[in-house]
Amino acid sequence: MAKNYNVISAKIANEDLIEIIKVIKLDSPNAAKNTLNKIKKKSFSLDSFPQRGQDVPELKEQGIFQYQELIIQPWKDDL
Secondary structure: OOOOOOOOOOHHHHHHHHHHHHHHHHHOHHHHHHHHHHHHHHHHHHHOOHHHOEEOHHHHOOOOOOOEEOOOOOOOOOO
């Protein structure tokens, strides 16, 4: 049986998600709902598959490794 992990979202990540969904909803409530479902589905899978996340490059450069991020297409620009 697979081990389940405790996944904790950063407060700022939750706040950003709310704002993103609000903006998408202005153009299309249906797209906002689909986007939220896609993000929730992928993030909830981390409890069984924590390796899906990756170190945050901006934090890794500063020696901070305790946070991980999920890339959900088409978001995340390589700056």
